[in-house]
Amino acid sequence: MMSFKNKLLLTALSLLSLAGCDLLPEDSTQSYTPSSVTAVVATTSTDYTTGAISVITGDDNRIAANELLAGNSDRTVNTFNDHFYILDRETQSTITKFNIIDSTYPVWQYSSQDALNEASSTNPHQIVFLSETKAYVLRYNRSTIWVVNPSATTAADFKTGEIDLSAYADVDGAPEMTMGVIANGKLFVAMQRLEYWSPVNNAYIAVIDTATDTEIDTTTSGTALKGIPLTIKNPTTSMQYLAADDSIYIQAIGSYTDGEFIGGIEKVDATTYETSLIIDDGTATTHPDERVSAMAIVSPTLGYYVSYISWGSNALYRFDPSTGAETPTTIGTLATGNFSNITVDVNGLIWLSDVANGNATVHVIDPQTDTLLDSVATVLNPNKISFINQ
């Protein structure tokens, strides 16, 4: 149940929208235009007891409405057109759809459980959109993807099909599907294939034909698994399709065990399914940038990634995906810190989630000049950032 405070905030935002200002914080003087960027951020308290949403608007002097829709801490957010979707993961297994214009009440809320009173949660990690009437729910604790209709008006009509990925499951019973993108009419799904949190198996990308919802055999050798095996292990945070070079970029943290460096950034050709390792996190003896924990690609020759040095310690790098050449960011205040996520908006700007104690800030960076444009406080720690109409 929404707290009174959150209802008040959402009501205020809704009133502004009725006045023609759409979703804007109370003290904003800017109006929303189709070219503007509105970011919806999943946020979490430092002690992981509470989750909420922040909405950041404006092209300059960005303003945030914070601590909205407080609830479960284990959550993420996805967007499609003018809606945002909160995925409450491990403890709740629900997906809740909100209209960015009027977020007082959700459009709908549906469970991603297969049945009532299931022994374990489904832990939905992402909803990947094909259209207003078709999307895919990636369920981390299960072997099947749900095919859903995001415009369904009843729970019975929400799920329209399933795609079986059980061939990729390991000893713990699930392939740990975690991220997905759609490119060229195909759904690409990354699976960690961890055994009790240990990355002993190869990570894979399953490729699904969105017209038939059947898996495409990407191999030529006729092996049991049809998907694309990755060199890197344990993809966690970032997976992105870049139309400019028809490629999918995927980040993997590898292992947290000392001396084991099996992650990095890999590029997958969305048509030929060929892979190439772009950033290798190193070896037991040579690993200058440590592990790769998040990534954002601006163009075939420009991207950023966050490296994981140790718990609570990260560094920010700028790199060329076509060559793998990298340099630390020249933004002094962001060279090192505690960063949980990074993404890119439709205008090619980088958005960085900063969770250093006492910070709780989203930074906006111009990657062309490697300069800091803006920093917006979110009160709670920002994690996943998604954009409206992008």
Add this chain to the structure above:
Amino acid sequence: MRFIFLQFIILLSATSVAEPLQVYISNPDVFSENIGNVDLKTATVNFSEIDIDQQSASNADLATILQNETALQIQQSGGLGSFSAVSLRGASSEQVLVFLDGILINDAVSGYVDLSLIPVSQIKRIEIFRGSTPIELGAASMGGAINIITNDGTESKKTISYASASYGVNKLNFHVSGGDEKNHYRLVAESLENKNHYPITNDNGTIYVSSDDREETRNHAEIEQNSSLLVWKHLLNINTSLINSFRLFEKKQNLPNIANSSAITTNLFTSLVQFNSRLVIRKLLNTDSESSFELYHRNKSEIYDDRNSEIGLKANHLSQKSQITGLKSYIKTTDSNHIEWRMVLDLDQQQSTSEDLFEILNDVSHRRNTAKLNLGLRRLFKNGNRVLDVVYQSEQLTDNLDDAYDIYDNHIPAQSRQYQFDDIRIGYSHYLTESTQLKFNIGQYHRAPYLFELYGNRGFFHGNSDLLAEDSVNMDIGFDYINQTESSLWHNLNLHLGYFNNNSNNLIVRTYNNSRGVGVPENINDSVITGIETSASLPLFKNHQLMFNMTITDSEIISDNGSFNGNLIPGYFTEDYLFSYTYSHYAWLLQFEHNIKEGMYYDRTNLLRAKDRDLSNIKIKYSALNQTFEFSVNNIMNNRYEDYNGYPKPGQIIYLGYSYQF
């Protein structure tokens, strides 16, 4: 039903004149068992005492008994026998010390005490010390202390009791005690079963959609526990006695998940063996001296089985074993200036081992050696009209982590760490008049990080070996008034008003930097907690007793973290009111209680507010001819609450109890 500030009540006892407030009258003590116990007669601390009615069916667990005490709040994860933690004056369960017959039972591993592991049938009485802690306990903490006494008394009796309650509770206990001039024994055995099949509302996780809400029975929350206690006292000579206790405890608890699935298998098995042996010696140093030397040992084993990852973020099958062995010495002597000198020295070693039963990760073991020395003087002026209490405590802890591995199986080299604290507490009490007593206490306290906080809890969070100890300065002042004019209408009017202020620094909070679900404890918060406690009673008419307690607490988190700063501390109701009416006549007793609690948040960001509580209880008891029958209803209005967010508790509970004394 709302209560306004300072509501006077009518208290009447059908028997003797009520004792002067907080003056303890000791009974003849052939085994000198009170030596080493807290001297409540002259203690300057604010305390309350609960005598346990062994024949009361509704006293099925410690949480039920304690939940209505002033300034004390209990959080329980489910029904009877479920995990229960205590909070005192806003301090968390890790900051409240719990003693069993004067021996500290907060272990060095996790810090908190699960009250459900202490069977009520073994308890004779409970002392609650709010804020300051008496020297006799040998340790002090930021929140205060609770001392659970099981080895008191020399009664002879044999009783068998049976209680049944809603949702599948059955409790059977047997008590036999007796002896002669030189020996006394007490044997208590109890078996408790609770199916915990209480109704809950399952919202299917869809909090915005009420149409799919279902009324269900709580699944997979069954508890079975068995316990026994043997106390044997032996008089060696007129000045020397030996008091031994031996207890066994075993509990199997199924752990439900938020989806309320009946198919899950997650469970926790706990077993405990404890042995205490206290040698009490009068006149060891001189004719006035009293001393005791207690050897204690406890073995605890827990096996947590979530191998199918039905509750946690990942599969876990863990064994946690801990042992503690210690020696506690107490010496008291009085000099020619009537100053009482006390020394309490407590030395113990705790060893704990964590084993991954999947045999994927390596074992982790650590040891903590603790030495606590308390030196105190108590000066009584004018025959106890004024008392000054000064205690100096020196505490040294040495931790040794053997070769260990974190949750990712990264090697943590063997390491040692030491903490050293020197704290002072001062207490003063003064009878301003024959009827009015002032008490004042101020003290400094430290809490060393527990071993899980320093070195991690396999599967749940990393450790942080750089943690600083929490520290605080606590102050309280209280006034007690009791009218002793026998001819007055207000005879035995009993009032208490108290104010407390606790300033704490370097509070340890588990922090998470992303949604991977693994955290690290850090010193990121300070806090200020202030509060007012009040109670009142007035005996007027026969057989009727009314009582009223009120606690209002304000708190503030001080932190660089903007989402915490300025907020209320979580997990504690800011307003707590209790009204109780008791009518007793011959063999009958009728009791009604009403409790209101308001203003609790589940979280430090104060975005998740808990439902305010409104609870009414009623009890009817009949005792005659060696038999006692009891019928009681707790939570008459069947209101449903959650102490822990997402873990519903039972609503109305009906108890039936029968006890027979041979």
